[in-house]
Amino acid sequence: QVQLVESGGGLVQAGGSLRLSCAASGRTFSSYDMGWFRQAPGKEREFVAGISRSGGSTKYVDSVKGRFTISRDNAKNTVHLQMNSLKPEDTAVYYCAARVVAGTYGYWGQGTQVTVSS
Numbered sequence: 001q002v003q004l005v006e007s008g009g010g011l012v013q014a015g016g017s018l019r020l021s022c023a024a025s026g027r028t029f030s031s032y033d034m035g036w037f038r039q040a041p042g043k044e045r046e047f048v049a050g051i052s053r054s055g056g057s058t059k060y061v062d063s064v065k066g067r068f069t070i071s072r073d074n075a076k077n078t079v080h081l082q083m084n085s086l087k088p089e090d091t092a093v094y095y096c097a098a099r100v101v102a103g104t105y106g107y108w109g110q111g112t113q114v115t116v117s118s
Contacts, residue, residue, distance in 0.1 A: 002026045002107050004096045009112030012086055016116070020081040022096030022109060029077040030054075032107075033099050036070060036081045038092035038114075045095070049081060053101065064090075086116045 003025040012018055020036065035050040049070040050059045058070050067086075072079040079096060094114050097105035 002029065002032060002098050004098060004107060004109035006094065006096045006109040006112040009094060009114045011115045011117065014086060014088055014116055014118050016086050017082070017084045018086065018114060020083065020094055020096075020112060020114075022079045022081075024077045024079070024098065026077070030074040031100065033101060034070075034072055034079040035097045035099070035105055036079075037095045037097055037105075038090075039095070039111075040089075040092040043092075048094070051079065083114070086114075088116045088118045090114060091116050 005023045008018060008020040030053055033052055036048040037045050038048050039045040048061055048064055049068055051070045051072050055072045067084050069082040092114060093111040095111045096109040098107040099105040
């Protein structure tokens with residue numbers, strides 16, 4: 001199993017940047033694909049970005065391509081989401097998640113709030 005704790009959320013003006021971090025417990029962090037999801041008020045949770053176990057493959061939802069970058073450091077059991085050129089529509093609770101290869105995301109953090117003011 002893996003436990004996840006997010007940090008780095010906050011309030012930022014439109015056009016600004018934030019860097020989210022997710023710290024994972026356990027010795028098998030490199031066995032998990034990692035992802036970031038978000039949920040805005042009144043909306044369903046959506047996939048934002050994902051990264052493979054080695055970090056060699058990444059995927060993004062179209063709305064954040066070119067603005068967000070996901071990365072991981074397997075030596076430090078961390079995954080990051082660098083968010084640039086933030087827009088008010090990026091406002092949401094952001095969750096870090098983990099899955100075994102070819103599985104569903106079964107491990108979740110508690111979430112961190114990101115608020116982008118216009």
